[in-house]
């Protein structure tokens with residue numbers, strides 16, 4: 049059966065036409081390229097694909113801080129079970145909140161399958177209100193699309209619904225609640241949905257990562273995200289974790305790396321930037337781009353509701369930052385809405401407030417960089433403004449920030465620790481000799497402190 053026939057048989061007219069068209073440009077026809085007998089055997093007499101198997105049909109994705117939803121095969125159908133429920137979730141060491149997720153996780157586990165697979169997904173509702181699940185970007189029969197009221201009845205608390213569809217496409221997709229969306233998405237009810245191609249066009253990635261972005265408003269001292277928030281989010285996450293709670297992405301030098309981004313933040317888009325590399329955007333909203341349209345770059349804007357996948361060869365060893373480039377999206381909970389004291393000397397203020405609050409110390413007059421490492425006591429169940437200790441001092445980043453670790457000669461993909469910079473490749477204090485030689489003089493520095501206005505109170 050040809051790919052075109054497969055789509056025709058599947059009965060999706062317009063969209064499948066688009067898929068078949070783009071697929072035929074850069075992807076081999078499964079029939080014509082089934083040179084190895086194993087692949088040829090994947091369709092039965094009726095022309096149906098057998099359930100795709102990890103290892104044989106795909107290299108499983110890696111979900112830092114997350115997991116893949118297990119399935120079992122019944123007949124030739126892959127059966128999954130999602131359980132919508134309240135989850136006591138840790139965003140980073142020091143901050144937990146009562147969220148809503150699936151199967152004990154925030155976000156829900158990643159669903160992973162293969163183009164052509166037939167799926168049956170049970171959804172059990174253990175929440176106090178009704179819910180439903182939408183398969184975001186995936187072409188399904190109308191009654192399986194999950195918008196409560198429009199496509200189906202809501203799944204009431206205690207009920208289990210059954211969704212059934214065959215995957216007619218491949219790429220990076222998502223799933224999320226589509227009942228009381230504002231509340232349920234703000235509380236975390238979403239996950240990624242990865243569909244591997246039945247017949248990959250090129251080499252499989254060696255390391256295939258999945259990162260889902262979201263944002264939350266959790267007031268300091270509370271433990272329930274605020275679902276009515278529209279603009280002022282203070283916890284920003286990859287896979288439900290804020291740095292330093294994010295696990296690094298570990299790869300070997302020379303690995304072919306794919307990173308799939310999805311964004312189901314309630315309100316904001318995230319320009320995700322990787323240091324040290326240029327990538328190519330190979331997929332938009334799950335659709336594979338022909339090579340001539342694969343935009344190169346090092347920042348990819350992932351708008352709310354979008355997925356993007358990028359690929360590159362990890363040919364530059366080191367510890368490389370990867371983060372949203374909106375500066376407030378790399379801050380932690382207590383970094384927002386602080387008074388502006390830059391250039392102000394609050395000398396008398398501290399003394400006066402100390403009478404009321406023992407140990408009080410105003411912060412921020414020299415900028416914010418020192419604030420994470422000061423070890424100031426923070427309120428119970430909160431994460432301070434900034435990051436974590438690094439190899440060369442304190443990393444004053446938080447939120448939607450993680451680290452790509454590229455190493456020669458790895459034997460496992462466990463965290464290899466910090467990168468050892470080869471001699472002569474580390475920025476360091478300039479010597480006076482060097483400054484004289486290259487600048488002809490020593491730079492005069494006027495301490496900024498002299499310019500500060502005293503704050504007389």
Ligand SMILES: [Cu+2]
Nearest residue numbers: 318372374377
């Ligand atoms: Cu962002």
